[in-house]
Amino acid sequence: MVSGSHFLEVNSFQKLIDTPFSGNVNAIGWRRELRGDFEEIAQKINQTDNITVVSARELGSLSLSPEGKMAREIILKDLQLLTDYGADPVLNLINHYEEDDFFFPTDVYSWHVDRSPIATDTFLCTYFGDSSEIISNESTIQKILIPEIRNQLERLYDGPEEGFNDFVAENFFDLHYEKTPGVKPFQLGIGHLWRLATDNPESPVLPCVHRAPRELTGPRLLLIC
Ligand SMILES: O=C(O)CCC(=O)C(=O)O
Numbered sequence: 001m002v003s004g005s006h007f008l009e010v011n012s013f014q015k016l017i018d019t020p021f022s023g024n025v026n027a028i029g030w031r032r033e034l035r036g037d038f039e040e041i042a043q044k045i046n047q048t049d050n051i052t053v054v055s056a057r058e059l060g061s062l063s064l065s066p067e068g069k070m071a072r073e074i075i076l077k078d079l080q081l082l083t084d085y086g087a088d089p090v091l092n093l094i095n096h097y098e099e100d101d102f103f104f105p106t107d108v109y110s111w112h113v114d115r116s117p118i119a120t121d122t123f124l125c126t127y128f129g130d131s132s133e134i135i136s137n138e139s140t141i142q143k144i145l146i147p148e149i150r151n152q153l154e155r156l157y158d159g160p161e162e163g164f165n166d167f168v169a170e171n172f173f174d175l176h177y178e179k180t181p182g183v184k185p186f187q188l189g190i191g192h193l194w195r196l197a198t199d200n201p202e203s204p205v206l207p208c209v210h211r212a213p214r215e216l217t218g219p220r221l222l223l224i225c
């Protein structure tokens with residue numbers, strides 16, 4: 001088992017779901033060296049949008065080489081493992097996420113945490129393309145705590161003072177973070193299945209700060225839930 005200060009790496013799905021988050025650890029990865037041609041799958045999916053949701057049925061209907069078939073089996077198995085666990089995994093082919101050009105972007109290219117009203121974690125695996133990144137909480141600051149940003153938000157908000165926190169939460173401003181300059185983020189890599197702590201009422205740890213990468217090498221094939 002390899003470990004960083006804020007993440008752990010394990011070698012099975014069972015350990016991925018059984019290992020509790022604790023202390024500074026709010027990300028756990030099932031490290032795998034996957035065999036198969038995931039690029040072929042990314043290329044053969046019929047892209048219908050900037051984010052194409054790929055059903056297990058469509059995946060099953062692709063005409064693939066033997067290596068492509070190996071990749072497909074792995075993805076279908078992951079979807080099944082997560083579904084059996086009670087999650088609701090989605091396979092996406094991502095050309096580009098929607099992006100804000102607002103002074104305070106709240107898109108997924110911005111460092112953020114995921115929030116959930118119930119005790120669930122985020123699972124994600126990039127099979128092909130650029131991989132998601134995480135960063136330790138101590139290397140970030142919640143953006144709403146940065147005085148210049150807070151002042152701008154206060155100017156933007158015109159309502160009673162007691163409503164400010166709701167305004168911030170309703171617009172997801174409280175989920176976004178700024179990275180400390182000079183700190184290098186950790187790339188989650190290709191083929192590994194990660195479990196990230198979310199902001200939820202029962203979480204024993206701080207939520208994991210992460211972001212989507214720029215799609216520099218073309219469309220990404222991502223499982224997420
Ligand atoms: O695409 C990714 O790598 C991450 C996406 C994400 O963070 C999200 O959907 O909340």
Ligand SMILES: [Fe+2]
Pocket residue numbers: 108112113114210
């Ligand atoms: Fe996220």
